Amino acid sequence: MQLIQLSDWLLDIAFVLYVLSSIVFVVAMTGKNWAGRDPKQHELKYGRTAYWLAVIGFLAQTGYVVTRWIAGGHSPTSNMFEFIAFLDYCIILAYLIIYRIYKLTVIGMFVLPLGVIMLAYSYVFPKEVTPLIPALQSYWLHIHVTTAALGEGILAVGFAAGLMYLVRTVPQDRATKSTRWLEFVLAVVLMLVGFIGMDSTFARLDHKTVFELNQEQENNQGQMEKMKVEYTLPAIVAPNGSTVVKAGPMTPLFEAPAWMEGKDAARKLNTMLWSVISGLVLYGILRLVFRKRLGAVMQPSLNGIDPELLDEISYRAISIGYPVFTLGALIFAMIWAEEAWGRFWGWDPKEVWALIVWLFYSAYLHLRLSRGWIGAKSAWMSVIGFVIILITLVVVNLVIAGLHSYAGV
Amino acid sequence: MDQRKCECGHANPVGTLLCESCGRPLEQELTAQTGEAAQVGQAAFPDMRYEGMARRSQTYTNTLIDRVWNTFSSVKVAIGIIIVILIASAIGTIFPQQQYIPVPVPTEADVARFYSETYGTLGQIYYALGFHNMYSSWWFVTLLVALGTSLVICSLDRVIPLYKALNKPRVNQHVSFLKGQKLYGEAELSAETQPGAVADKAAEALRKKGYRIFRDGDALMAEKGRFSRWGPYINHIGLIIFLIGVLMRNIPGFYLDQFVWVREGQTVAVPDTPYYVKNVAYHTEYWSEEEMPQKLDLNGGAIPKKFQTDAILYLNKNADLPGAKPELIEVKRGPIVVNHPMIYEDLSLVQSGVQEMQLGALNFVLIDRQAGGKPVGPIKLDLYEPNPELQVGDGIKVRVLEYFPDFIMGPDNKPATKTNLPNNPMFALEVISEKDNVREKMVYLRGTIITQKADSRYTLEIKMPDLIDISGLMVRIDKAVPVIYFGAIIFMIGVVMGFFWQHRRIWVQFHEGRLLLAGHTNKNWYGLRREMQTLIEQTELPIALEDRSKA
Numbered sequence: 001m002q003l004i005q006l007s008d009w010l011l012d013i014a015f016v017l018y019v020l021s022s023i024v025f026v027v028a029m030t031g032k033n034w035a036g037r038d039p040k041q042h043e044l045k046y047g048r049t050a051y052w053l054a055v056i057g058f059l060a061q062t063g064y065v066v067t068r069w070i071a072g073g074h075s076p077t078s079n080m081f082e083f084i085a086f087l088d089y090c091i092i093l094a095y096l097i098i099y100r101i102y103k104l105t106v107i108g109m110f111v112l113p114l115g116v117i118m119l120a121y122s123y124v125f126p127k128e129v130t131p132l133i134p135a136l137q138s139y140w141l142h143i144h145v146t147t148a149a150l151g152e153g154i155l156a157v158g159f160a161a162g163l164m165y166l167v168r169t170v171p172q173d174r175a176t177k178s179t180r181w182l183e184f185v186l187a188v189v190l191m192l193v194g195f196i197g198m199d200s201t202f203a204r205l206d207h208k209t210v211f212e213l214n215q216e217q218e219n220n221q222g223q224m225e226k227m228k229v230e231y232t233l234p235a236i237v238a239p240n241g242s243t244v245v246k247a248g249p250m251t252p253l254f255e256a257p258a259w260m261e262g263k264d265a266a267r268k269l270n271t272m273l274w275s276v277i278s279g280l281v282l283y284g285i286l287r288l289v290f291r292k293r294l295g296a297v298m299q300p301s302l303n304g305i306d307p308e309l310l311d312e313i314s315y316r317a318i319s320i321g322y323p324v325f326t327l328g329a330l331i332f333a334m335i336w337a338e339e340a341w342g343r344f345w346g347w348d349p350k351e352v353w354a355l356i357v358w359l360f361y362s363a364y365l366h367l368r369l370s371r372g373w374i375g376a377k378s379a380w381m382s383v384i385g386f387v388i389i390l391i392t393l394v395v396v397n398l399v400i401a402g403l404h405s406y407a408g409v
Numbered sequence: 410m411d412q413r414k415c416e417c418g419h420a421n422p423v424g425t426l427l428c429e430s431c432g433r434p435l436e437q438e439l440t441a442q443t444g445e446a447a448q449v450g451q452a453a454f455p456d457m458r459y460e461g462m463a464r465r466s467q468t469y470t471n472t473l474i475d476r477v478w479n480t481f482s483s484v485k486v487a488i489g490i491i492i493v494i495l496i497a498s499a500i501g502t503i504f505p506q507q508q509y510i511p512v513p514v515p516t517e518a519d520v521a522r523f524y525s526e527t528y529g530t531l532g533q534i535y536y537a538l539g540f541h542n543m544y545s546s547w548w549f550v551t552l553l554v555a556l557g558t559s560l561v562i563c564s565l566d567r568v569i570p571l572y573k574a575l576n577k578p579r580v581n582q583h584v585s586f587l588k589g590q591k592l593y594g595e596a597e598l599s600a601e602t603q604p605g606a607v608a609d610k611a612a613e614a615l616r617k618k619g620y621r622i623f624r625d626g627d628a629l630m631a632e633k634g635r636f637s638r639w640g641p642y643i644n645h646i647g648l649i650i651f652l653i654g655v656l657m658r659n660i661p662g663f664y665l666d667q668f669v670w671v672r673e674g675q676t677v678a679v680p681d682t683p684y685y686v687k688n689v690a691y692h693t694e695y696w697s698e699e700e701m702p703q704k705l706d707l708n709g710g711a712i713p714k715k716f717q718t719d720a721i722l723y724l725n726k727n728a729d730l731p732g733a734k735p736e737l738i739e740v741k742r743g744p745i746v747v748n749h750p751m752i753y754e755d756l757s758l759v760q761s762g763v764q765e766m767q768l769g770a771l772n773f774v775l776i777d778r779q780a781g782g783k784p785v786g787p788i789k790l791d792l793y794e795p796n797p798e799l800q801v802g803d804g805i806k807v808r809v810l811e812y813f814p815d816f817i818m819g820p821d822n823k824p825a826t827k828t829n830l831p832n833n834p835m836f837a838l839e840v841i842s843e844k845d846n847v848r849e850k851m852v853y854l855r856g857t858i859i860t861q862k863a864d865s866r867y868t869l870e871i872k873m874p875d876l877i878d879i880s881g882l883m884v885r886i887d888k889a890v891p892v893i894y895f896g897a898i899i900f901m902i903g904v905v906m907g908f909f910w911q912h913r914r915i916w917v918q919f920h921e922g923r924l925l926l927a928g929h930t931n932k933n934w935y936g937l938r939r940e941m942q943t944l945i946e947q948t949e950l951p952i953a954l955e956d957r958s959k960a
Contacts, residue, residue, distance in 0.1 A: 004703055072702050102935075129703045131696040134716050134747035312935050319932070323904040331897045340748045342759035342885040343666070344893065347544045348509075349502040359495040363488050369641075370458075370484035396502070 004129055007067035010060045011085065011119075017057030018092070018116045024050035025109040029301035047105030054112055058092050065089060072129040077145035078136055084122035086146070087393070090153025091115050094317065098157050102313055106305055110160040117189070120196045124203075140336035147328025148354075152389050154321030155361070161314035162382030169307050169376060172296035178376070182295045183283075185383055190286075191279025195271065198278050202232050209234065209248025211266075214241040229267055233274050239266035311375055314382050315368065322361050329354045353392035360385050417583075424468030427461025432579050432586035434461070454589035457929055462570030482566035487559040494552050501543040504528055504535050557652045560645050568642045575635055580625035582927075584920050592928040592941060594952040604919040607948060611917045614947040618940060620915070629917040638931065640907020647900030654892035665886035668761075672769065672793065673877045676723070676737075679884050683728030684756060685737055689719040691763060691878035716760055718745045718880040722753055745882065755886045762881025768792055768831050769877035771853065773869040775801050775840065788869070792831035804844040811837040816854060840867045913937050915944065926952055 028046030032039040065086070068076040076082040095111040132141070163185065170178045213227040229239055231248060238244070238252035256266035283294070290297045333354065334344035345351060364381045367373040373381070413421050419430035427434055434455055455461045466482035469475045480486055510523050524532035524541060539546055587593060598604065604627040612622045612629055620631035658664035667680045671688035678685050694715040698704070705712075723737035745751045750759040770792055775785040785802040792814060799807045811824070816835035819825035824835065836853040850861040851869065858869045913930045915937075926945070930937040938954065945952050 128705055129701075130705060131701050131712055131714065133713055138748040309935065312933070316933065319908040323901065323908055326904065327901055331901065334897070335894070338887075338890060339750065340759075341761065342750065342757060342883040343887070344890065346508075347501070347506055349505075352498050352502050356495050356498050359491050359498070363491045363495070366484050366488050366491070371488075 003067050003071040007064045007071060008127070010064040010067065014057045014061035014064060015116070015119050015123075017053050017060060018112055018119065021050045021053035021057060021108065022112040022116055024053060025105070025112055026301075029106055029109045032301075043105050047108070050105075050108055050112070051099065054092065054108060055096065058089075058096060061085075061089050061092065068129065074132055074136075075142040075146060077141065077149065078132055079125065079130060081122050081125035081127050083145065083149065084118060084125070084393075087149045087152055087156075088115055088118035088122060090150045091118060091156045092153075093150070094154040094157045094321070095160075098161075098313060098317055101316075102309070104305070104309070104313070106164065106302060107157075107161065107313065109301065110164050111157055114156065114160055117192055117196070120200075121192065124196060124199045135340060138336060138340060140332060140339065144328060144332040144336050147324060147332055149328070151321050151323075151325025151328050152393070154317055154324060155389060156386055158314045158317035158321060158382045159386035161310050161317060162379035164302060164305075165307055165310040165314060165379040166376065166383070167295055167298045168302040168305060168310060169379075170295060172293060172299055175293075179293055179295055181380075183293055186294045187279055187283045188387075190282045191275045194278025194282050195275035198233055198274050199271075202234070207234065207249045208232060208246065209244065209252075210246035211235075211239050211242040212245045213239055229264065231267055231270060233271060235270055236273050237266055237270045242266075307375070311378060314379060315374075318361060318364065318382060318385070322365065325361070326358060330358055349396050350392070353388075353396050357385070357388050357392055360388050422463045422468075424463030425461065426455035426463075427586065428583065429462070429574070430579070431581070431583045432461075433583035434585055434589065457590075458931075459567055459571050460574035462574045464566050464570055466566045478562060478566070481555075481559045481562040484563065487556070487563055490552060490556045490559060494549075494556065497543065497549060497552070501540060504532060504541070506544065507541045510541075553652070557649065560649055560652075564642050564645045564649075568639075571638065575638060578623055578630060578632060578914075580623045580630045580916075581628045582630075582916055582918065584918075584925065587916055587918060587925045587927040590916075590927040590929050591934065592938060592954060592956060594926045594941075594945070594954040596924050596926075596950050596952045598919070598922055598924055604924070607924065607950070608917055608919075611944060611948050614944055615915060618943075620913075627919050631915045631917075633913045634910040635912050637906050637910035638912045640903050640905070640910075642903070643906060644900045644903025647896050647898070647903050649896070650899055651893055651896030654889040654896055657889040657892060658887065663886075663888045665884065667884040669882050669884060670762075670764070670879050671718075671720075671882060672767075672879050675793075676721075678725075678735075679756070679758075682756060682884070682886075683725045684740075684753075685723040685725055685735065686758060686882065687721040687723065688880050689721060691718045691765075691880045693717075693763070693765065716747050716763060718760055718882065719743070720745050720751060720758065720880075720882075722751065722756075722758070745880075755888055757885050759883040759885060760880070761883040764879040764881070766876045767879055768834065768874050770875040771834065771836070772872035772874055773853075774872060775805070775807065776868050776870050777866065778868060779866050784870070785867075787872075789875070790834075790836060792834050795836075801840075805840065805842045808839045808841060809836060810839050810850070811835075842867075911936065913940070915941060924950060924952070926954075 024046055028043050028050055031037070031046065032042050034042070065076055068082075072078075077086050091111065092115050095107065095115070099107060166178070166182055166185075170176075170182050172179060209231040211229045211231070213229060215227050216224045228245065229242070234248050234250045235252040236250075236254075238255050240256050242255075244252075256269055286294060286297075333351065337346065337351070338344040360381075364373075364378070364385060367381070368378050413423060413425065413435060415421060415428035415431060415433055415435060417428060417431040417433065419428055421429050421435065425435055464482075466479045470479060504524065504527075507520055510520070520541065521533075521536055524536040526532075528535065535541060543549055598607070608624070608627045608629045612624065612631070615631040616622055618633070620633045623630040623632065665681055669677055669679060669686065671677050671686060673688050673691055676685050676687040692715075693713055694717070695711040696714045700714075701712075720743070721739055722741040724740045725735040725737055727733035727736045741751060741753045743751060745758055745760045747760050750757045752758075771790045773788040773790070775788055777783045777785050785805055788799055788801060788807055790796075790809070795809050795812050797809050801807055813824055813826040813835040814829055814831040814833075815827040816833045817825055817827045827833075833855070834853075838851050838853070840847070840849045840851070842848075847866055849865050849867055851865070851867075852859045853869070856871065858871070860868055911930050911933045913936075914928065916925070916927045918925045926941065928937050928941050934956075938956070941954055945954065
């Protein structure tokens with residue numbers, strides 16, 4: 001019990017340190033041209049501080065992984081909270097490795113905020129240490145999930161570098177298709193931020209809305225009763241054919257379409273709507289504050305950085321991450337599936353999406369190596385690739401479900 | 410003549426881009442501009458990917474075979490196939506595939522109804538297009554086969570010329586070859602400098618860096634990590650082996666996919682095999698609160714810890730004799746637990762489902778009302794294999810007249826059974842007492858006894874039924890699995906070779922009193938540039954390295 005407490009604290013400490021590190025990284029890159037400073041000196045000084053903050057945060061998170069592993073008796077990769085936190089750990093690890101190779105301060109300015117968002121996202125899910133259900137009781141849980149997460153973490157760094165390449169090179173003097181898409185990507189990131197903000201705020205406020213559905217299910221006593229759905233966020237959309245049992249802060253504006261069958265389908269739609277709205281609001285506020293495109297706001301901090309180096313970092317990360325991902329998310333997955341389910345491949349949605357990620361990065365590598373897609377095209381693909389990874393990790397578990405649905409919430 | 414002659418006198422096969430002997434670019438326009446190749450060469454210099462060797466697909470385009478070959482050897486086509494498979498796979502996950510839908514006995518009509526009722530019009534379209542069985546559809550399999558073909562042809566088209574080129578590396582390159590490289594630099598040598606000494610020094614420095622040195626007089630070529638060039642071909646071979654493994658499952662006897670439900674105490678034949686399996690006992694274990702690392706609010710529920718079937722596997726020795734009675738010999742005994750299947754030779758039995766607390770048998774006590782409600786004896790009616798006749802007391806027996814496991818009133822108003830599972834058992838019984846010459850009929854349905862006469866002599870008292878667990882076991886034989894794993898391992902070796910190492914080459918040559926330095930790598934130019942800078946520092950030569958990619 002105390003060990004679990006300790007591991008929670010360590011994770012909180014890591015979170016705070018990553019936030020601090022992100023801030024210092026931003027200062028290191030944007031403060032270069034403040035009056036009375038030598039830009040090189042400034043970047044070096046703050047960059048080093050930020051790097052060490054990240055290292056200490058990483059050590060704290062290592063402490064979290066170890067203590068939680070000991071306390072729970074299994075690797076902390078068995079539910080959504082543990083997995084996302086572990087993925088975050090892998091992203092930071094991949095960052096530290098890439099930083100050792102290239103010693104480029106600006107990578108941290110993009111990867112550390114990504115780490116903060118990922119870790120914050122993990123906090124949205126229930127944090128309890130749960131004992132393993134039979135399907136997860138295998139040493140392959142440790143091997144398959146950790147390797148897959150490591151591969152995805154390295155690919156995430158490839159995404160960050162690709163995004164940096166785009167921010168650095170997309171001309172911001174006039175609106176083009178590229179600037180619009182870049183703004184779109186940044187807005188999507190803000191939607192994730194908005195969702196995390198909304199969810200953690202309302203989870204503390206306890207303004208729950210409860211609906212009763214027109215469907216019945218067996219409760220623990222073996223009696224049939226009407227299904228209930230609880231919304232943490234205010235209800236924009238109500239489940240189809242439901243009645244409000246406990247009113248929340250707002251009355252639902254409309255009902256979900258009838259084909260959204262699952263018990264939680266409408267709740268998920270509601271959450272998605274709030275993410276989009278809050279992300280767009282955040283984006284709007286930032287646009288009003290800066291009075292220019294967010295890409296244009298970020299561009300100056302990347303001035304003077306060789307875009308080719310960014311392109312190479314992105315490619316390097318992907319070419320290291322791809323084999324690791326293949327091993328963890330496909331090969332180890334197949335071996336485990338053969339053992340647990342009697343078949344190495346069953347076209348389960350999660351399996352299919354892992355294959356989709358793999359096919360996508362295969363296409364990326366072929367386009368790059370054989371068709372000479374470098375620079376902007378390659379950077380866009382690294383961004384799309386990470387979006388597909390996020391779909392695989394989040395959407396498939398939360399929306400599509402399947403055999404891997406135990407990890408969902 | 411299928412040959413082209415280079416200035417150096419070497420005859421190259423048609424399609425060659427860089428002379429096999431001296432490395433000079435063979436394109437006409439470039440030859441004319443050799444003097445200014447540094448400027449023009451960037452665009453015109455041939456791609457180094459296959460060392461400028463002739464490739465079949467780039468050379469022959471006439472016959473049908475050529476055209477098929479060329480189509481499948483194109484990486485563009487391969488990427489197209491990958492993208493189509495990718496999109497199709499994604500569409501296949503929008504709604505669940507047929508194997509995952511909760512329709513127990515999927516008839517076409519049931520399946521169609523499931524998709525249209527659950528997902529509306531979109532579901533109907535999904536079903537109509539056959540997306541509910543996408544991954545085994547002819548067109549999806551065709552796509553996979555096309556990808557496999559592309560893998561084979563792409564590899565062959567490239568690996569043979571590449572092997573020829575890399576196997577005999579050129580040391581002394583044509584000047585235009587060096588000038589065409591992405592990393593290039595040159596310096597005037599002072600009169601007293603000995604080219605040989607400089608080359609020795611460079612060779613020493615590069616050897617320390619792990620390079621293999623090739624010398625031809627004063628010319629020098631240093632090479633590192635050539636094996637990484639084979640990575641792509643090895644990983645494609647791995648994929649081909651993998652796909653062959655997948656196809657091997659279609660060979661009769663290589664792949665078996667069956668499922669059996671086994672009641673506790675029952676022995677059933679494993680379909681399509683000479684084996685029988687007995688379910689000795691089944692039990693589910695739950696995590697106790699003491700075992701949990703953290704107190705959880707489970708709302709009265711529990712988290713399962715173990716699903717276990719204790720099973721015995723038998724081999725039927727008479728399996729080959731049609732009509733013979735099975736003669737079972739035990740071959741294996743033990744628990745089947747999730748993640749720990751029972752494996753015997755090629756056969757594996759996987760714990761993959763359970764129906765707990767199912768009705769196994771109904772228990773009654775026969776009551777003699779005439780004797781003041783005296784119990785005559787117990788009656789057990791097995792719901793799966795009911796005994797047609799039971800001896801109850803002295804001279805009293807009970808006959809089963811009719812049995813409907815899942816009773817309904819049929820459309821013709823006659824009793825019938827909906828399924829053969831005992832969901833709603835109905836028995837018609839006859840009690841026969843020979844001693845007293847009594848014959849009475851009665852019916853059991855839904856927990857009540859209906860006797861034929863209101864004042865019948867015998868009746869039944871209902872007791873707790875026997876509840877049993879029915880274990881669902883997946884039966885698998887997959888002889889292709891070792892091939893599939895082997896392919897996967899080869900693939901991994903290939904990608905790691907190709908991605909974690911690079912093929913680097915550095916040329917040092919002397920030409921008309923100048924030192925020429927050129928470098929080429931298949932990836933990580935950053936690393937190569939750093940190594941060449943170190944080399945320049947160590948040889949103390951005033952070379953400014955040009956990076957052509959930025960021009």
